[in-house]
Amino acid sequence: MALAPVTTLHARRHVGADPCGSCATCLVRATCLPQGLAQSPEALEGLGYGRKRVKRDELLCRMGAPVESLYAVRSGFFESRSVIEDGREQVTGFHMPGDIVGMDAIATGMHGTAVVALEDAEVCVIPLARLGQPEVQRHVQKAMTHELSRARGMLLSLGTLSAEERIAAFLVGFSRRMQALGYARDEFHLRMSREDIGSYLGMSLETACRILMRFHREGVIAVKQKRVRILDMAALAARAASYDPHHRKLA
């Protein structure tokens, strides 16, 4: 159950390894918004989208701030946080390279969440003015429907699953996203703290911790601090009981 050193993870890391690179070499290009605007890498380069670097714990955008642009994550991980009136706050999402951040704000013209970098990161800045263009609109619409699906999944998770099921579902989902980015699917580095995980999943940090340790004890995963290895994906998935739009019960 021993975990490989972190360096193993970093060796696999070919996303965002080139923070100053051009779009031509950007490995999240396939999911990137500007992609819809230009077919060739050269044309992409000419679009003049800005880049922005954000250091760890810095804010990409503030809650309540007016929206000037959307952001496409190029490298690094982010989390979204929202507060309710009385000051309590909750993590509402984690964002990986290829994700588009800030769409929720288009309706109100104001960011509904604060987006924080969990590690040094870089984003592409997409001016809001671009949204008038039909190709951009189509791309954003697609990203938005995905956000909606994800949000409904979280709703189901928070509403009907037990804490253990939510943790399992979280790990399986995280694994899938890592795999989609070219990382290993069964060994990864959680960028966020136990408190963030707990907040995101609607439980205390202690509960999140205890359940991760329980899975470790039972041999489903190996976990040490932020390093996680999935030892029995099937067992984990079995405990996740996730949302399945193909399910025919209500058909």
Add this chain to the structure above:
Amino acid sequence: MALAPVTTLHARRHVGADPCGSCATCLVRATCLPQGLAQSPEALEGLGYGRKRVKRDELLCRMGAPVESLYAVRSGFFESRSVIEDGREQVTGFHMPGDIVGMDAIATGMHGTAVVALEDAEVCVIPLARLGQPEVQRHVQKAMTHELSRARGMLLSLGTLSAEERIAAFLVGFSRRMQALGYARDEFHLRMSREDIGSYLGMSLETACRILMRFHREGVIAVKQKRVRILDMAALAARAASYDPHHRKLA
């Protein structure tokens, strides 16, 4: 604390009172999708959007079914239900006249929820082909961002609020939506059962019931079966601790 008879409610009801009426007299017209396509009522009429009637407990669309169109609710109330793999299901939304239903499905081309009529209802059918039109796209995008905001609000509710706070927030929100439709804001008829409310808010039907009774006992509301009167809106709002995008804690 006695409640007025239901007829009082129905007397106020001027939305959807004309189920066969034209768009020109439709009172949810302002929020209706086709509105963006035609400036005059006559032009609206000519767009040839279909109508569809749905009886109580009938499905407007099935989960997993291919998406052919969106629906704009003209009259009546609906609820959305999703299932997770193991068969457990949850109510994920309630839909009132003026709401657009089915947007979540655009990405996958398949409905992620089953939409059920809570009473006899009528909808306008919006063929998916229309989505290519820029005006429609813009309108749908706006509706979608509102859905996203609502979803995040629910996430916060399920993640950080106590059962009592969630019930309070639900009542305040329901009241606001009723008022926006021209109904009384402090006296209304819940179309859904306690089980539906509980499911939507992530608690058992007994808990939903007990909390409503607690509010009744404390004089905050008067509730008898599905009839609700809000006696002390301020007290209710104080317990709701809802999501506020203007909040500056994370700014």
Add this chain to the structure above:
DNA sequence: CGTACCTTTGATAGAGTTCAAGAACGGTGG
């Protein structure tokens, strides 16, 4: 190399679920 933060673990308390049973309501047929 020390300090602050994060993680882990234990003990206790409280909120909410589950099981169960009675009451109220609404629709239906005589």
Add this chain to the structure above:
DNA sequence: CCACCGTTCTTGAACTCTATCAAAGGTACG
């Protein structure tokens, strides 16, 4: 119009899960 029956709502009691409080390791970072 009334009685009946199924459904929904209400309420109680026992139990479970999760939160909270507290404190002891670890880790990472300056």
